Every structure is written in C-alpha cells, then in structure tokens.
Amino acid sequence: MKLSQLKPGEQGTIVAFTDLEMSVKLMEMGCLPGEIVEVERFAPLGCPIAIRVAGYQLCLRKSEASVIIIQ
C-alpha cells in the first residue's frame, strides 16, 4: 500500500520506496524503512499532505507520498 492512499488519522510502517532519487531526500529527512508514519491532515485542496514521522511534522505532495510503500 502507498502512503498516499492513507486518510488523515491513519498510520503505517514504511517498508520501501519506489523512486530511488526521492528516497534519498525522504530518508535524509527521517523517513526510514521501519519508521511509523501517520497522516496528520491534508492541505485544504487535498494536496500536499502533512505527516508525522520520526518525531516531527513533514509535508509532502501526494505524488511524493506515493513513492513510499507502507504496511
């Protein structure tokens, strides 16, 4: 399942990334395989989304969230 498919309030564990280049950026900001992510809220227009990961809040576009595979 992709992170972009979660609704606000739902959470999952990162297992993999489908885009190598994006994965470097995400990992540098704490989105590591094994981390629990929770979708906090959507922006008023539905994108980007705000997530909580590794003890802080991060926002990213849905297209970027779709490279994160979760369980």
Added chain:
Amino acid sequence: MGRDIKIALVGNPNTGKSTLFNLLTGLNQKIGNFPGITVDKKVGYCKLNNGKQAEVVDLPGTYSLYPKSRDESIVFQVLANKDNSSYPDVVVLVVDATNLRRNLLLYSQVADLKLPVVLALNMTDMAKKEGIEIDVDKLSERLGIQVVSISARSNSGLAQLKEAIAHTTAIPTQVAGTDVHVLVPEAIDEAKSLLKTDNNYFALQVLHQYETLDILSADVKAGVGTIKKEHHFESSKLQAAETIARYRYLGTVLTGIVKDTGAAKKFVFSDKIDAVLTNKFWGFIIFIGILFFIFNSIFSWSSYPMELIEYAFVWLTEYGHQHLPEGLLTNLFLDGIVAGLGGVVIFIPQIAILFAFISILEDTGYMARVTFMMDKIMRKFGLSGKSVVPMIGSLACAVPSIMSARNIESWKDRIITIMVSPLVSCSARLPVYTLLIGLVVPEKMVWGFLNLQGLTLMGMYLISIVAAVLVAFVMNFLIKAKEKSYFIMELPVYRMPRWSNVAYTMYEKSKTFVVEAGKVIIAISIILWVMATYGPSDRFVEIDKKYEAIEAQKDSVQVSTLERDRAAEKLENSYAGILGHAIEPAIKPLGFDWKIGIALITSFAAREAFVGTMATIYSVDGGDEEVATIRNKMRNAKNADTGLPVFTFATAFSLMLFYAFAMQCMSTVAVVYRETKSWRWPVTQLVYMTALAYMASLIAYQLLK
C-alpha cells in the same frame, strides 16, 4: 577584527542555530521558523573563555551535505575547502535534542570530513518537558567528541559551549563511524589519488557533487567525470546506501542513550492551531484576512511617516536652495542627488512594515503553513508553494523578494518565481496609480459603501497578480526543468515570534533596500537631471533671448509664471525633451504624447520618477499641494493639434497598464542578474515585460478611446 579561531555553525533547519549565533556573537541576526531562512553567510565575533577571539560563521541550515538548493550547497563548499576564508578550525554542530537521530545524520557526514567537531545539543529544556532524556556523557563517549547541552532560547549552557570550543583540539577526535569506502572502493581510491587527499568521504562527496563545485579546476573535474564513468557510479543508489548505513550506525550509537516517554506531547498545541489555520474552509479565509490586514496596515500606518519624510526632503531642498551658493553644482546636488535620495527613503516605512509582518509570519511558523496550503494552486501555474513568499513580498518591493527566492530548491520553480515577481504591483507603482486614478476616476461610492477609486486601485493590483500567474503558466511550458520539482518540507511547531528578530529584520531589509536601490537611483537621477537641464546650446540661447524680451515688457507679478514657462520650454528642448519627441511616434498609438514620453524615459530606471517628472513637465512649484496641483494641470492639459484633453480615461488607463507591466526598475534588473548569475534572465525579463506593457496599453487605448 582579529581572530584566533574560526568556528562554523552547522545544523538542520529549525534547530535554533541562528538564535545560538546571536547569543554567541551578540549581533542580532535574522532568524526564522521557515525552513532555510538563513540564506546569506553570516559572520560574527565572540570572545572565548580563554580570552581568544573567535570568528563565527552561521552556515545555511541543511539536512545533509548533499545540497538541495543554492544556499545549502554553501555548506559543503565551506567545509571541504581548506583555502576558503571561512574554513573552520572547529565545527559546532547544532542538533535539536527533540529529534536526535535525524539531526545526527548531518553530524556523521561532517565528522567524516575529519574536522574537529563539538556537538551542541539544543532545545534540551523542550526535550525535558516532552519527557525526552538524553545521556550526554554516554553520547560524548560513543562519538568521541565533546557534547554540550544548551538551550539557545532560554540562554543556558552557553558558557559550557564556549569552554568546549576553547578546549577542542586541532586534531579531530571523533570515532570513525560509517565505512563509506566499501560502497564504491575503486572509484574512491582513484578519486583520492586524483584529489591528493586521504579522506574517503571527501573523495566520495566530490564524486557526487563535482559538477557544481567551484573549488575544482576544469582538469580535475574532467578527471572525476572519467572515474565516475569507468566505475558506473550511480549517485542516487550510492547516496541511498550511504544514508541507510549512517542511520544504522546512529541506531547503534543511540541505543540506551535516549529515553522518550512523551514524543507525541510536543504536537498537541500545534495541532490545535493547525486544525483552524489549515482548515478546509477557514484556512484560506484566514490567510486572505491576514493579507488584507497587512496591506491595510502598510498603507495606513506608513502614511504619516511617509508624509514626514516628504516634508523633510522638501524642507531640505528649500533650505539648501536658500543657503547654498546658487549654481549648477548646488542644483545637481539638490535637484539630482537629494531628490533621488528622497525617492528612495520615502519607501522605507512601507518596506519596514511589510518585513515586520513577513518576519512575524515566518518566525511563528505560519508561513510554512501558507506554502503548504498554496502549493497545489501555485503548481498549476508552474510555481511552487514556496513561491508565495516572494510574490507576496513583491507587493512591497521585488528586490528583496527576488533574493528570498533562494530557498526554492527546484531551479525551474525558482527561475519562474524570479521572472514573474516584478509583475506584481510594488509600492513604487502606487504613486503613479494614485495620481492617475485621481485624475480620471470620479470619487463616487458604489452600492453605498465601496469607494470607486479604491476599487480601481484594487483592480490594478488584481490585474498585476493575474498577469504574473499567467506569465508563469506560459513560462512553465517554455523553460525546461533541470530536475524534478518537489515539495518535501518540515512543518515546524508554532512558536511566539521573537520581537528582537522582528526589529532587526525591519532594520536590515530597509538598509538593504536603501543601499541596493539607492546606488542605482542616485546614479540615474544625476544622469536624468543632466539630460533634463541641458540641451543643444543654440536652442537654449534662443529660448533665453525670447523670454528676456518678453520679461522686459511685463511687470513683476507675471515674471514668476514666465519663469515657469521658460523652464517648461527649456525642458521640451533639453536632451530628455528631444528624446521624448523622438519616441512620440512609437507611443502615440498608446495615447501618450511627448511629455508622457519623457516620463517614460525617466521612469526607465525607477518608476517612482513618474510623479516627479510630471511635476517638472507641467511646471508646478513644489510644496504641500504638489499632487493636487499636478492633477489640475494635467486635467487641463490639451492636445496641441486637436484641442482635446490629453488625459482622457483611455490615456490614463493605458498609462497605468504600462506602469503595471513594464520593467521600469534598474534595481530589479541588477538583482536578477546577481541571483541568476547570467544576463540571459534579466534581458528576457526586460524584453517580455516591455512587450507585454506595450501590447496591453495599445489594446486598452484602442478599445477605450
């Protein structure tokens, strides 16, 4: 100032690095909550406990030594180059204690460059409140370096940090953490011998980043390129492997060191605010309300100080004319330089107020939410959520706003933002709009409560914003992206603004504006003064003769009006006037005559010159009622051929559109050149904006006349 030791502050965005910098150096600097707000390299000085003088450099916040934006690339350039004037003797790595593991990733990279490092564990008070406990001694032991707990916000632990810096040995002591050599051994070995270094990580970084490193010669770059090709060096894959390896190492280091009993606590307050401020319904309404409040404040709060400044300059000019010996030099000084300076200084109140608001919005964390909310809309037009800040700032002045576009990571998003920002109506257009609206729009109420003139003014601002967005949309198709645009950004928790920072921002931005814009405007003012004062000498001699003859016959009451007529006629025959006549054929279809032509030429450097030029052309005395009198004169101005009024609704509207779209600002051209490091962009901007202005005015005039 002398220095015994050089210190560099390095850390993630939002770790309080800049606050620490202020505390260490006592120099108050700009700090924001908006990720990556520290753009320029900032230097300060501080005294260490052993009496040594330290130079402190505040480097841009970054999550990794692999840069994502232009200012982030500075970090590696400084830390990797021993010849760089800021190459530090000690790196103070500032980390957020509430989010240790992610912050230590950057530490592990910097440590591998084998520079002496001290770890400053910031926000320890906040961490304690949230139930996070860190065993500092154990961390220090495992990393092999000094670790100091500090809290920059509440000013604690500073003395210990200074002591630790003073005690740092020149030889790095950190424990070797991650073995990067195993990732790509042959390429690293070859790069090491090419670069004459024994540092594996330096070699690896160069392999990744060599194309953008200024420190390498062309030969070395070519050499590194060959090595990469030979060993099929895959940057993304290797960076991913390196990052995972580093986190694995940090996982071992942190085992048993961090006790976290309340990680979720720190968001409760922020979440409550966010539920309202980024609400589906209220989010945009509140944002528009805040914008409305800001613009209302910019205009209403600045009117009194602006009047004061205006009076001060009028007084200064009059006083100067009375007390300085009459002559060309005095005229040049007072009517050229002082008048030009007045045109710059008058905008300080508006700029200071705008930046006070921007700084409050950034410091509290709200600006990050604005970019979060606006990203989807902006993306449709080839921009990013981060373009919102420069575009809002352009309502005051495009110059600092274009500089603030530096933290937009994607090259294409950044270029488009820079290209369209000057279209947004800045404060310098305001006097032009006010004058012309007052001339042709009746002061009437619509539906009983809306002022028609005010509505027209708002309409001009809307037109400018729509134009900026449409041009961005077109450029989105014309400019090819160098890399994928992305929007991964930290949302910092809400905090109270730090008022000293707000005050400093107001001061710093006003100063930048006066210095940057002032230089150009003064130079242009002098040139314009010369052009408007001098003309072909035979023509001037004739005018003088003509008026002397008339003067001899008239009484003294009429002499003063004669003087004005003479000045007006001289202006028409000056070099500026001749130029105005020369361009008249080109601007006639827009409804402009040669007098407006002169104003267009003088406004080429700075559009705020319009009102002043109109005042000179319509030969009005300076003073309190200046604007009102110019307005009357302009209203009565008749076309010499047809006898009809010059300033019809069509002409005025066409002129306003011209000022809305034309690139009449040398300071912007200069800053775009500086920011893009190429003449290609400022020239493109100048051409497209002029073309747009001409077309818009042409269509408007031909339709309305």
